[in-house]
Amino acid sequence: MTSALDAAAHIALTEQFAAHNYHPLPVVVAHGEGAWVTDVAGRRYLDCLAGYSALNFGHGHPRLLARAHAQLDRLTLTSRAFYNDQLGPFVRDLAALTGKDAVLPMNTGAEAVETAIKVARRYGQERHKVDPDRANIIVMAHNFHGRTTTIISFTTDEDAKRHYGPYTPGFRIVPYGDLEGVQAAMDDDTVAVLLEPIQGERGVVIPPAGFLAGVRRLCSAHGVLMIADEIQSGLGRAGATFACDLEDVVPDLYVMGKALGGGLVPVSAIATDAEVLSVITPGSHGSTFGGNPLAAAVGHEVVAMLETGEFQQRARDLGAVLAEGLAGLPEDRVLGVRVRGLWAGVDIDPAFATGRAICEALMQRGVLAKDAHGSTIRLAPPLVVTEDEVGLLVDALGEVLTGPAPTEAQH
Ligand SMILES: *Cc1c(COP(=O)(O)O)cnc(C)c1O
Numbered sequence: 110m111t112s113a114l115d116a117a118a119h120i121a122l123t124e125q126f127a128a129h130n131y132h133p134l135p136v137v138v139a140h141g142e143g144a145w146v147t148d149v150a151g152r153r154y155l156d157c158l159a160g161y162s163a164l165n166f167g168h169g170h171p172r173l174l175a176r177a178h179a180q181l182d183r184l185t186l187t188s189r190a191f192y193n194d195q196l197g198p199f200v201r202d203l204a205a206l207t208g209k210d211a212v213l214p215m216n217t218g219a220e221a222v223e224t225a226i227k228v229a230r231r232y233g234q235e236r237h238k239v240d241p242d243r244a245n246i247i248v249m250a251h252n253f254h255g256r257t258t259t260i261i262s263f264t265t266d267e268d269a270k271r272h273y274g275p276y277t278p279g280f281r282i283v284p285y286g287d288l289e290g291v292q293a294a295m296d297d298d299t300v301a302v303l304l305e306p307i308q309g310e311r312g313v314v315i316p317p318a319g320f321l322a323g324v325r326r327l328c329s330a331h332g333v334l335m336i337a338d339e340i341q342s343g344l345g346r347a348g349a350t351f352a353c354d355l356e357d358v359v360p361d362l363y364v365m366g367k368a369l370g371g372g373l374v375p376v377s378a379i380a381t382d383a384e385v386l387s388v389i390t391p392g393s394h395g396s397t398f399g400g401n402p403l404a405a406a407v408g409h410e411v412v413a414m415l416e417t418g419e420f421q422q423r424a425r426d427l428g429a430v431l432a433e434g435l436a437g438l439p440e441d442r443v444l445g446v447r448v449r450g451l452w453a454g455v456d457i458d459p460a461f462a463t464g465r466a467i468c469e470a471l472m473q474r475g476v477l478a479k480d481a482h483g484s485t486i487r488l489a490p491p492l493v494v495t496e497d498e499v500g501l502l503v504d505a506l507g508e509v510l511t512g513p514a515p516t517e518a519q520h
């Protein structure tokens with residue numbers, strides 16, 4: 110299918126009629142297949158953002174498309190007022206994948222985080238008699254958990270928070286990786302510690318070894334729920350089903366999203382113990398689209414694809430290739446590199462270029478990536494890329510870093 114409008118016209122329409130809550134690279138994508146996308150002019154790009162890891166299985170994975178197509182023709186929505194024949198098998202297998210007893214399905218990541226917060230507060234109040242006005246949740250500085258009013262109440266990103274008050278109380282922020290800080294913040298009114306096992310939006314920041322295990326010990330000792338937001342780090346990206354697995358840590362509650370919908374539909378969920386989820390009663394929480402048959406069918410296929418461990422293995426193998434390539438980048442331009450699975454944060458010397466300028470230069474070389482904050486580039490190609498394609502990415506980045514300093518285009 111060809112588009113009647115050219116790239117400039119599409120960009121103009123979007124800028125005129127859509128809110129300016131993003132600052133996209135000037136590429137207009139019309140088609141995607143596997144790790145590649147094609148723009149309206151027919152130019153191909155290697156997608157090294159992969160929808161912030163929602164596209165872990167690439168664009169249009171045949172298995173996911175087949176399952177979605179079949180379900181589209183049969184049944185798409187019932188609401189939870191009725192049962193449907195897709196939800197049961199999906200939640201059974203997702204529970205098995207997580208090693209937990211029970212699942213609560215939602216749609217977007219932020220909704221799943223909100224669900225985790227509600228479950229933790231209610232569990233603390235009902236089971237541990239925490240005063241509803243005093244219940245607190247310990248969170249990490251530089252977190253990213255989504256965009257709702259409650260979630261931005263405990264962000265440390267001023268752009269995400271400013272002007273949106275009044276803010277939801279009940280959160281205590283400690284430095285990421287600071288176990289003593291977590292311990293000091295924890296008291297009898299603490300119902301949960303909420304963290305990302307790897308901070309993706311911040312630039313793939315990995316906590317010190319032993320931090321997650323330490324939080325696990327503190328939570329167990331104080332009867333506090335450990336909540337792992339694995340929306341971006343989970344489902345294969347980090348080289349394991351969950352990033353927590355890399356540290357042999359089992360949280361009380363997993364929050365999942367992004368890749369759970371296979372890049373086709375929004376699907377999110379929490380998974381936890383039956384005892385914890387038993388606090389949720391009819392009428393106390395819900396979503397019109399949560400657990401809908403189309404989402405459940407796609408999510409079920411995603412779970413089946415993860416059950417074999419094939420994608421987790423690919424992330425480990427290709428991640429090793431990526432790490433080796435990144436280690437060869439010019440040292441005077443790169444301040445730091447962090448890799449976990451097929452997921453990397455590369456800190457470019459800000460004296461050389463901004464992350465945005467680097468991403469624009471990569472785009473000109475046929476590679477799409479996204480800067481995190483400042484001069485950090487986040488790399489997360491779909492787990493279906495080949496070794497050669499990882500090589501293309503590394504070569505393009507190497508070219509940009511050895512050439513003249515790129516500057517941001519005027520806009
Ligand atoms: C993307 C993300 C979210 C929010 O998910 P949405 O689907 O955008 O609401 C929450 N937590 C983490 C770690 C994420 O990466």
